[in-house]
Amino acid sequence: MILDELVGMLTDPLMQRALVAALLVGLAAPVMGTYLVQRRLSLLGDGIGHVALTGVALGWLVGNAMGLVEGALAIPGAVVAAIAGAVVIELVRERGRTSGDVALALLFYGGIAGGVLLMSLAGGTNANLMAYLFGSISTVSGTDLGLTVALALIVLVVGVGLRAALFAVCHDEEFARAAGLPVRLLNIAIAVVAALTVTVAMRVVGLLLVSALMIVPVAVAQLVASSFRRTMTLAMVIGVSVCLTGLSITYWRDLSPGATIVLLAIAVYAVVSAVRPLVRRRRPHDPHPHVPDDVRVAV
Amino acid sequence: MLVTAGPSSAPTSPSGTPGSSGRRRTVAVDARDVHVVLGGSAIVRGVDLVLEEGEVAALLGANGSGKSTLVRALVGAVPIASGSVTLLGHPLGRGVPWERIGYVPQRVSAATGVPATAAEVVGSGLLHGRRLWPPRHAQRRVHAALDLVGLDHHAERPVRELSGGQQQRVLIARALVREPDLLVLDEPVAGVDLPSQQAFATTLSRLAERGTTVLVVLHELGALAPLVRRAVVLRHGAVVHDGAPPRPAHDHDADEHDHVHPHDDDAGLARTPAAGLRWEP
Numbered sequence: 050m051i052l053d054e055l056v057g058m059l060t061d062p063l064m065q066r067a068l069v070a071a072l073l074v075g076l077a078a079p080v081m082g083t084y085l086v087q088r089r090l091s092l093l094g095d096g097i098g099h100v101a102l103t104g105v106a107l108g109w110l111v112g113n114a115m116g117l118v119e120g121a122l123a124i125p126g127a128v129v130a131a132i133a134g135a136v137v138i139e140l141v142r143e144r145g146r147t148s149g150d151v152a153l154a155l156l157f158y159g160g161i162a163g164g165v166l167l168m169s170l171a172g173g174t175n176a177n178l179m180a181y182l183f184g185s186i187s188t189v190s191g192t193d194l195g196l197t198v199a200l201a202l203i204v205l206v207v208g209v210g211l212r213a214a215l216f217a218v219c220h221d222e223e224f225a226r227a228a229g230l231p232v233r234l235l236n237i238a239i240a241v242v243a244a245l246t247v248t249v250a251m252r253v254v255g256l257l258l259v260s261a262l263m264i265v266p267v268a269v270a271q272l273v274a275s276s277f278r279r280t281m282t283l284a285m286v287i288g289v290s291v292c293l294t295g296l297s298i299t300y301w302r303d304l305s306p307g308a309t310i311v312l313l314a315i316a317v318y319a320v321v322s323a324v325r326p327l328v329r330r331r332r333p334h335d336p337h338p339h340v341p342d343d344v345r346v347a348v
Numbered sequence: 349m350l351v352t353a354g355p356s357s358a359p360t361s362p363s364g365t366p367g368s369s370g371r372r373r374t375v376a377v378d379a380r381d382v383h384v385v386l387g388g389s390a391i392v393r394g395v396d397l398v399l400e401e402g403e404v405a406a407l408l409g410a411n412g413s414g415k416s417t418l419v420r421a422l423v424g425a426v427p428i429a430s431g432s433v434t435l436l437g438h439p440l441g442r443g444v445p446w447e448r449i450g451y452v453p454q455r456v457s458a459a460t461g462v463p464a465t466a467a468e469v470v471g472s473g474l475l476h477g478r479r480l481w482p483p484r485h486a487q488r489r490v491h492a493a494l495d496l497v498g499l500d501h502h503a504e505r506p507v508r509e510l511s512g513g514q515q516q517r518v519l520i521a522r523a524l525v526r527e528p529d530l531l532v533l534d535e536p537v538a539g540v541d542l543p544s545q546q547a548f549a550t551t552l553s554r555l556a557e558r559g560t561t562v563l564v565v566l567h568e569l570g571a572l573a574p575l576v577r578r579a580v581v582l583r584h585g586a587v588v589h590d591g592a593p594p595r596p597a598h599d600h601d602a603d604e605h606d607h608v609h610p611h612d613d614d615a616g617l618a619r620t621p622a623a624g625l626r627w628e629p
Binding site for chain 2: 083086087088089091211213214216217220221223224225226227228229230231267271274275276277278280
């Protein structure tokens with residue numbers, strides 16, 4: 050009975066595509082999220098997501114003007130806008146640290162407003178935008194899937210392959226610069242790949258919740274992991290688990306996949322942070338080091 | 349004390365040093381008329397600094413004298429406004445053999461968001477301009493460097509769980525892991541207790557014996573005093589003394605002595621009571 054249901058889900062071609070997309074997003078999003086959390090840029094994904102909305106609408110507008118199928122250029126538009134936005138944020142951050150916060154806020158508002166305005170210019174409706182704001186994983190086409198696979202692979206290759214160098218830059222940028230590492234190139238790589246991650250995850254959870262998928266698994270992982278490497282690995286495991294579980298739930302219950310996945314991730318966070326103090330191994334560890342000259346001072 | 353040997357012991361102008369007495373030695377650091385401007389204000393103003401290979405020099409000065417900014421500029425962490433810097437014979441830039449240069453920045457107390465173990469932080473010291481992936485035997489070298497600062501047993505602990513002094517030693521290990529020929533340290537013993545300072549001084553003198561060039565920013569010579577043969581003193585971003593280290597106990601009451609103790613920062617809290625005694629005769 051349950052098995053039949055499972056087989057039914059796994060043989061549904063629509064669901065197959067959705068599951069593959071969810072798997073890839075669950076793997077890729079926490080990888081970049083780990084770097085963003087490490088450099089305290091947790092909201093960068095949100096900023097990029099908002100800009101990507103303008104890109105979606107711009108793609109829609111250009112596609113209409115070229116007489117293409119409605120929305121055909123939405124994802125390419127999102128990719129271009131997200132990369133441009135991410136690079137601008139990075140350059141602003143590099144110039145003056147103080148204005149980074151305000152720059153991010155401007156991107157939030159400008160991105161959403163630009164998206165809505167361009168969409169109405171393109172003759173689209175806000176309902177068209179909703180699919181991108183909140184995700185539309187159930188309508189993933191074969192072409193969409195191909196694009197998702199390609200982008201997710203880029204994210205994974207860069208994010209995992211360059212881990213040592215990206216860790217060095219995120220952990221201590223000044224030291225990385227003094228080691229002659231190509232700091233600016235690596236920073237822009239992080240920004241661009243984070244932008245790609247946003248557009249990959251856009252179909253699954255929607256632009257408004259993209260950042261959650263990048264950040265929440267990392268937030269859970271760092272509750273229990275003690276190293277950067279283990280945090281990233283665990284975040285990937287959690288990301289994949291909540292994406293697949295959340296999506297599967299929506300096969301049987303008519304819920305929004307994106308919202309289900311994100312709430313599931315937050316629930317995992319709540320449970321882990323509640324349970325952690327109870328199960329955490331207590332190391333027999335005296336935090337006070339033995340200082341021999343204490344004795345000498347006393348004499 | 350200590351002012352007898354070494355080409356740099358004579359209080360000559362820095363630019364005259366290599367030609368006059370160190371003809372066969374090569375120059376590790378050659379900075380000419382370096383200016384650094386940060387946020388519109390001139391922090392370093394026309395500093396000349398020449399260090400021959402194997403030299404151990406201390407950069408002294410009060411808070412805000414520009415010594416940190418100067419070393420950060422020397423290693424390329426902040427841009428120089430004008431002047432020239434040559435490290436190990438190569439002008440500052442991509443051509444510098446970064447794998448031969450170790451840099452210990454001032455400890456930043458703010459922990460990053462994601463936990464990182466001591467071994468991971470030290471491992472990042474193995475990367476440089478021409479190496480974006482860890483080399484072979486990276487783990488072995490990481491453990492050797494941590495062992496050198498007495499922290500190998502904490503290799504797998506998150507850095508943020510270590511004490512301030514231990515974190516400082518992790519940063520030192522990160523610089524030592526490359527086995528550098530030129531070591532640049534920015535207040536490496538701030539917030540480190542006296543026994544650890546002495547252990548660090550021993551490590552440093554062993555490196556110096558092997559011919560490592562050392563430029564160390566210090567607030568006070570402290571446990572490193574026996575090691576330092578040359579002191580460059582900065583004030584308002586310019587060199588006001590270059591030569592034998594000032595004798596602290598004697599110098600203490602001199603007019604130009606800036607009596608500054610680092611207990612205004614959190615690092616000072618880790619000091620033992622004994623640390624304050626070391627300036628006394």
